[in-house]
Amino acid sequence: MSRPRLSAARLPAPLAADLPDGGVGIVHLGLGAFHRAHQAVLTQEAMRVEPGPWGICAAAQRGGRVRDALAEQDHLFTVTERDAAGERLRVVGSVRESLVAVAEADRLEEALAGPGTRVVTLTVTEAGYRHDAVTGRLRDDDPDVAADLAGGPPLTPVGQLVAGLRRRRERGHPGLTVISCDNLPDNGRLVGGLVREFCDRRGETGLTDWVEEHVRFPSSVVDQVVPATTDRDLARVAEALGLEDRAAVVGEPHRRWVVEDDFAAGRPAWDAVGAELVADIAPHQAAKLRLVNGTHSALAHLGLLAGCGSTAAALDRPEFARYAERLLLTETGPSLRRFGAAPGGREVEALLNRLANPRITHRLDQIARDAPRKLPQRLLDPAVDLLVVGAEPRLICLAVAGFLHQQGFPALPLPLPLRQSRVFRRLMADAVRRIDQDGVTATLSRIGRN
Known part of the structure; x- marks a missing residue:
């Protein structure tokens, strides 16, 4: 039996009361299941504890399936947490906007350059940075890296970051914080180094200097098992909620986030809901x-x-x-x-x-x-x-x-x-x-x- 789609209008009142208010202050690159089960949940909890403009504009890299599903559901989705004791379902509304990065490059640059954006987070997988694991530099043999360096519409997360930061600097807006949430050692230093290398190789030394002064790249550690959502998972959510959710995710209840305490322009109250802010990530x-x-x-x-x-x-x-x-x-x-x-x-x-x-x-x-x-x-x-x-x-x-x-x-x-x-x-x-x-x-x- 088909069910109506999840939406703000159809959401039961007790679940709707749990959703936070506030405008967009975070841009996220990589609209995958892990982000929706992890950072999006912690951000929603932080916004409930300390309200503020910390909603998320999330960018899928290429595919539009998840973006389309979210757009059709007022950007609401469910997270089901499962362990031996059973399962618990919550509705998440911290994602306020979504787009496809490669197809909507200008819109992404506008989001990154927006004066209200103060944090950028990334879950683009270890391979998504297009870097050499030994040298930590951009891969010269990657065609998308070459296209980005040549000045075309950005195809890589690093190119997208640089394009947004360039526009941000040109408009005189303040700096921000970039947090990689991918499973890489010293991921913040890696991303910061790749951004500065990109600027240098494009001959944009002024932008390199601006990034050095105004942008922070704290390293982070994330931990949660979030397997791929199955058709059976979607059916269970529909049965429990009475509404169809095509962007549903499933994960374990354990959710850990450790971040170096180095922010350029504020952050949500993540530390009030379980995230750890530390001086040394090592x-x-x-x-x-x-x-x-x-x-x-x-x-x-x-x-x-x-x-x-x-x-x-x-x-x-x-x-x-x-x-x-x-x-x-x-x-x-x-x-x-x-x-x-x-x-x-x-x-x-x-x-x-x-x-x-x-x-x-x-x-x-x-x-x-x-x-x-x-x-x-x-x-x-x-x-x-x-x-x-x-x-x-x-x-x-x-x-x-x-x-x-x-x-x-x-x-x-x-x-x-x-x-x-x-x-x-x-x-x-x-x-x-x-x-x-x-x-x-x-x-x-x-x-x-x-």
Whole structure:
């Protein structure tokens, strides 16, 4: 049975009363599910605690499906949070406008240059910045980067940022804060460096100087599992709400955001609703990459070899659960000691309970994508830190061996200390041999007994 679409007029009064008021003060690049489940929710909560003009103008990069769905629903959408205890549904109204960046370049520039815009956030994925992972510079072999540098309508997020900042400077408007929410080390410094490089390569030294003085690029860490929305998810939302929501998202209840406290022109009261403002992002960043993402990658590359489809399916098997617990307690966790932090048993238990959430399908094949870009920060860097203090990264090597088997032994760039380490080479050879001879399940079972 078809149902009427979600809209402001049809929203039940108790849900409508929860929606915040206020104009647009944030532009977001990357209108994906993660942003809608994470920053949009925290921004709505912050606007309820401390009202202000912090609504969001959200830009999809190319595709118009989500933009069209939101426009047809007065930019309202639902977020369903699921865990073992059940599920809870909320309606989110912090997104006030939406557009498609590549097709509506001038409108995006106007939004970025608007005097009321004080914060720009980004979720464009690790690959969306079109940078070289080793040098941290724009990729010269990327045709969209070349087109942006040549002066055409901007096709990349960095080009879009620069176009908006250029127009902002020309109009004499104040600076703003740019916050990357993508899973990259020192993401704020990366984006700031790419913006300044873009300006320099275009010969716009005046704009480079203006950005240096007026724009802030704090780094941030985000954490929440938000899988792709399925047709079944949409049907459940329609049944619960009595209205059809074609922009619905589903995620776990856990929602974390850590941001360096360096803002140019104000911000929503995010810190009043759970976000953490910190002076040093490094320990939080390392913990997220090594504990959460490192465990994700280890389960993905070993679990796919054993026929598992999701983190929950893998952790439902005792040998995988024991392996993940020991990986956290004896290797990736202790590797954080140089940052002054290492998880205790309760933190490890809480993390594993999150990853084993039976109501969230976090697919292992999705986690395993783009592994050569992900593994250095998630598993190889902690291996280096363990070797420095004389510890053996045996379980990390097993995860890397799983990656090699699972993806057909591709080349994997190793940090110099690992290339030079006889211990690491020995452990890797042993891990590859064990999976070859015994298979993943027997290998993990043996680790659990030992």
